[in-house]
Amino acid sequence: MDMLRFRLVVVAGAVATLAVGLGITLVGFGKAGEYAGGVLYACLVGLLILLVLPRLRPVPFVLATAGLCWAVxxxxxxxxxxEWAERxxxxxxxxxxxxxxxxxxxxxxxxxxxxxxxxxxRPGFPVPA
Structure with a gap:
């Protein structure tokens, strides 16, 4: 049950992050909005990583999140x-x-x-190593 609850919290966070990020993107806030969008993009990527790898510890998690964002x-x-963006x-x-x-x-x-x-x-959701 704890793993299910953990994943539900992650999904809720991802939905909230996506909503705020899309709001910033659609409304537009200049340079500040661009930087906030980058921060929120990384947060969303991280939350998606947690859905797939919920046992990932915080430091490797941060490195994986930043690494994937940098790769993109x-x-x-x-x-x-x-080319893809045109379509x-x-x-x-x-x-x-x-x-x-x-x-x-x-x-x-x-x-x-x-x-x-x-x-x-993480301590509130005992996730086995």
Whole structure:
């Protein structure tokens, strides 16, 4: 039951993060909105990682979250994300279109933020190692 409750908390967090992130994206808040969007993107990626790997401890979790976000950002150096974005709004949200080095810092901040939350809630959900 604890694992189910843990996953429900993660799903609720992901839904809330997605709603806030889409709101910021659709309304637009300039540079501050872009950086907030990067932080929220990393939080969402982290929560999705927790759904798949709920036993992941906080430090490897932060590294995996930041690493995956960075991988997606560097993937934007190829032509594929921009091509996919022309065909799909969802693809644009997931992969972006163009590499932007300043996005790398918000990803780390988001990974640390969601990792800190994970470290705090983890003791309340005894997840076997």
């Amino acid at each position: 950002e560097f993937f934007q150096l190829t032509p594929w994300p921009a 799909s709004f969802l693809s644009r949200l997931v992969f972006g279109t163009t590499f932007n080095a300043p996005d790398l810092l918000p990803y780390v901040l988001g990974a640390i933020l969601v990792g800190g939350i994970h470290a705090v809630i």
